[in-house]
Amino acid sequence: MNKVITEEEFLSSYNIHEFDIPLTSVDMAIFTVIDQQLKALLVKRSQHPAKGEWALPGGFINIHEDKSLDDTVRRKLAEKTGVDTSHLEQVQTFGNAMRDPRGWSVTIAYMALISADNIQLIADESSEQVEWITIENNQHLSLAFDHNDILNACYKRLKSKVQYTSLPINLLPATFTLTELQKTFEIILGSSIEKKSFRKRLLDADIVVETGDFRIGSNRPAKLYKAKKSGKEHLFPRSIQGSK
Amino acid sequence: MNKVITEEEFLSSYNIHEFDIPLTSVDMAIFTVIDQQLKALLVKRSQHPAKGEWALPGGFINIHEDKSLDDTVRRKLAEKTGVDTSHLEQVQTFGNAMRDPRGWSVTIAYMALISADNIQLIADESSEQVEWITIENNQHLSLAFDHNDILNACYKRLKSKVQYTSLPINLLPATFTLTELQKTFEIILGSSIEKKSFRKRLLDADIVVETGDFRIGSNRPAKLYKAKKSGKEHLFPRSIQGSK
DNA sequence: ATAATAGTGTCTTTCAGACAATATCGC
DNA sequence: GCGATATTGTCTGAAAGACACTATTAT
Numbered sequence A, B: 001m002n003k004v005i006t007e008e009e010f011l012s013s014y015n016i017h018e019f020d021i022p023l024t025s026v027d028m029a030i031f032t033v034i035d036q037q038l039k040a041l042l043v044k045r046s047q048h049p050a051k052g053e054w055a056l057p058g059g060f061i062n063i064h065e066d067k068s069l070d071d072t073v074r075r076k077l078a079e080k081t082g083v084d085t086s087h088l089e090q091v092q093t094f095g096n097a098m099r100d101p102r103g104w105s106v107t108i109a110y111m112a113l114i115s116a117d118n119i120q121l122i123a124d125e126s127s128e129q130v131e132w133i134t135i136e137n138n139q140h141l142s143l144a145f146d147h148n149d150i151l152n153a154c155y156k157r158l159k160s161k162v163q164y165t166s167l168p169i170n171l172l173p174a175t176f177t178l179t180e181l182q183k184t185f186e187i188i189l190g191s192s193i194e195k196k197s198f199r200k201r202l203l204d205a206d207i208v209v210e211t212g213d214f215r216i217g218s219n220r221p222a223k224l225y226k227a228k229k230s231g232k233e234h235l236f237p238r239s240i241q242g243s244k
Numbered sequence C: 001a002t003a004a005t006a007g008t009g010t011c012t013t014t015c016a017g018a019c020a021a022t023a024t025c026g027c
Numbered sequence D: 001g002c003g004a005t006a007t008t009g010t011c012t013g014a015a016a017g018a019c020a021c022t023a024t025t026a027t
Helices: A007-012 A069-081 A147-161 A167-171 A178-189 A195-205 B007-012 B069-081 B147-162 B167-171 B178-189 B195-205
Strands: A023-034 A037-045 A058-060 A087-096 A105-113 A127-134 A208-215 A222-227 B023-034 B037-045 B058-060 B087-096 B105-113 B127-134 B208-215 B222-227
Touching (some): A023 A147, A023 A167, A037 A069, A058 A069, A069 A087, A069 B087, A087 B069, A087 B087, A105 A167, A105 B105, A147 A167, B023 B069, B023 B147, B023 B167, B037 B069, B037 B147, B058 B069, B069 B087, B069 B105, B087 B147, B105 B147, B105 B167, B147 B167, B147 B178, B167 B178, B178 B195
Parallel strands (some): B023 B105
Antiparallel strands (some): A023 A037, A023 A058, A037 A127, A087 A105, B023 B037, B037 B127
C-alpha cells in the first residue's frame, strides 16, 4: 500500500549521497590572439588523475560557493587569468562512462574570448604550469581525458562564428584599427578576406565607433575604433567567404 | 609530509558518495508538426517533486544503463514515443542551486524533431499523461521547474535554424511535396516565404531527390521528394526572410 | 620622391524577393 | 472549360568579391 506523501515529506527524506550519479564539471577553452596566432590556455595538471598531462582549465562545481554554472566558469577563469571576460559562451556538454577514470562524468564546455593585453597567467595548487598554446587546423595535441575533443569543439564553434558574427572583436583590446580587426578575423578563418568587403560589412553593421584617435606608424595613420557595447553579437546577413 | 601516490592508488580510494555534487539530468523538447501547428511533447508528472505539474520529458542519467548522454536521451525519447529520431541536438545546459528543490542540479537540454506519423504516445509510472501542446510565440506556459526557460531555448534554437539550415525537413514524413515542406518552414518561421525563392534554394542545395511518385489531389499532382541522407544539415549561404 | 599602409570607387557576381505566366490535374 | 494547386520565367535589389585607384604619413 502506497501512502500518499507530500512534496515536503518527499524532500526531507531525499539524500543524494545514496544515489549513483555522475560527476559534473566545467571545462573551458580560453582563446586569445598573440603574435598573429590564435592561442588557447592550457594547464599542466599537478593532481591525479592525469597528473602531469596538459588539459583545459576547469574543475568541479562547488555547490556551496557557486550559485550557477556561470559562477563556476567565471571563478575558474579568474583563477587562471585574473580577468573577467567580455565573451563567455557555452559550447557543448560531454558526458559518458569512459571520459574520466573516476567514473561516469559530465562536463559542460565553455569558450571564453579575451584580449591578451595585461594578462598574467596564474599557476596554483591544481596546475603547476599554465601556458598559451597555438591552435591550428588539423593539429594533434595529446591532452588529458577527452580534452582534445572539447578543444576541437570550441575551436570549431569559434571558426564557424567568425563567418557570420562580429564575435572576434572580443579578442582585441579596447581600441583597434580596422586592419587589426580584419587580421584577427583572418587568423581565425584561416584565409584572407577582401579589404573593402570587410570594411563595408563592419561599418554598415554599426557595431564599432571611431574613438577619434589614430594609430601612428611609418605610414598613413589608421583610425582607431572601439566596439559599441550593445551587449549582443551582430549577425551579418550573409556569411563571409575567404578570398583568393 | 605528502606521500607520493600513484593514479591507481588515488582512484582506489576515490568515492564519489563522499562529495556534495550536483544532480544531473537530461530534458528534451520533442517537436513535431500536427494540423499545421508546431507541437512539443509534455508530460504530467506523477511523482514528487512538482507532482501533477506539466514538464518536459526527461530524467536522470542511469550510469549503469547508459553509456553516454546520447543513450540517456534516446532512452527517454523511446519511453515516451516509441520512436528513434532523425534529428537530435543538444541545445543548452542549465545548472544552478535553485532550479530543483532537491538541490543544486544540472540538466542538459536537447531538442528532437520527429514526424508525427505513426506515433503512439506512451504514459508510464513517471508520467500519468503525455500530450502534444501547441507552441506559439510569446506564449505563457506554467511548467515545472525551469522548463519554461528550457522549452523557450529549444524553440528559439529551432526558429533560428529554420532561417539558414534545412533542419525542418526532419519534421516531415519520409516523402513530402515541396509545398508541404515550405508550409512546415513557414509554420516555424511564423511568416510566409516566397514560393520561387524557397524552391530554388532547396533544389540548388541538392538535399532532396524526387521519388518519382506524385501526391494526387483535385489539381495538378505534386512531385514527391525525399531527403537525401547526407547525414549533415545543409547550411544556406544567406538566411531566409519572411516575405509580404 | 619613395615605401608603406590606410582607405575608396566601381564593376561583377550571387542569390533571395516580387510577381506574373504557364502547366496539369479532377470535375 | 473551370477551379485549384504545381511549377517556371524573369526582373529587381542587396550585399559580398575583385581589383584598381587615391590618401597620408615617416623617412
